[in-house]
Amino acid sequence: MSRHRFLQVDAFTTTALAGNPCAIVFDADELPVETMQAVALEMNLSETAFLMTSDEADVRARYFTPAEEIPLAGHPTIASMHALVEEGRLTLDGEREVSLQLEAGVIPVTLTRSPGGGIRVTMRQLAPRFERRYEARDVAPAFGLDPDDLVPDVPIETVSTGTRQLMIPVRSHDALRRARVDVDRYTALREEGDFFSPHLFCTEGATPAGDTFARHFGVPPDTPEDPFTGSATGGMAAFLWRHRMIPGPRFTAEQGHWMGRPGAARVKVLGPPDAIEGVLVAGEAVTVVEGVLSLP
Secondary structure: OEEEEEEEEEEOOOOOOOOEEEEEEOOOOOOOHHHHHHHHHHHOOOOEEEEEOOOOOOEEEEEEOOOOEEOOOHHHHHHHHHHHHHOOOOOOOOEEEEEEEEOOEEEEEEEEEOOOOOEEEEEEEOOOEEEEEEOHHHHHHHHOOOHHHEOOOOOEEEEEOOOEEEEEEEOOHHHHHHOOOOHHHHHHHHHHOOOOEEEEEEOOOOOOOOOEEEEEEOOOOOOOEEOOOHHHHHHHHHHHHHOOOOOOOEEEEEEOHHHOOOEEEEEEEEOOOOOOOEEEEEEOEEEEEEEEEEEO
């Protein structure tokens, strides 16, 4: 029996019980992949992070949904960095850059103290890859929508800044609110497609402080809807900038408000629309649970 300290951290929020919760398991070097997957299913959160030592970076992490491993994710990165500083495993005096080894590769993460005394984590996601495009008539019904609910003259396409996400721009909050997963149609779309999960969004915030609002869906045994999706926010940012849907490369992304778990990220796209070099996604976090896992 092995014992591992863990925290549960709400990411992309400064308020407990908001944003997106993530479990962080420390000292996971010797855990088999099967055990990590079983723990993620036990936690039943959108992702669980397992932290370990690295020969290539300051820290290594592996992220699992309840169903499968994901190569890069935003809210586990924000939560993990927050947890490492809070536990004293990383020191932070002013500002610090940390290298983080993920399955998608090594990325830089910048840690700073926010004006309120919290820990602001900024992850640099990889340069985007714009991959397969889809027809509105094939995608909209999987979410209970009509093709006319989607933004015309803009592609529906898979974008990856480390994890492949299907970018689905919708016309309005009304369309976004009406979106519901048709499990059979969505499962067929995903099995035939090239993406990990879908991101539906519009260029209107949930609050006056926001510039975009999004919903992100999964299918069982993953959580049905993600409160805040940092990796997809990076892909969405690259998509919006490339297709000239935002006036500038900086904006505030909002998600989770209709789930009672409001979250927000500060986003910056690096490089011109036709030659994007990466995306910065920044947020804070709050610890809400701490404990010890007893594992075989």
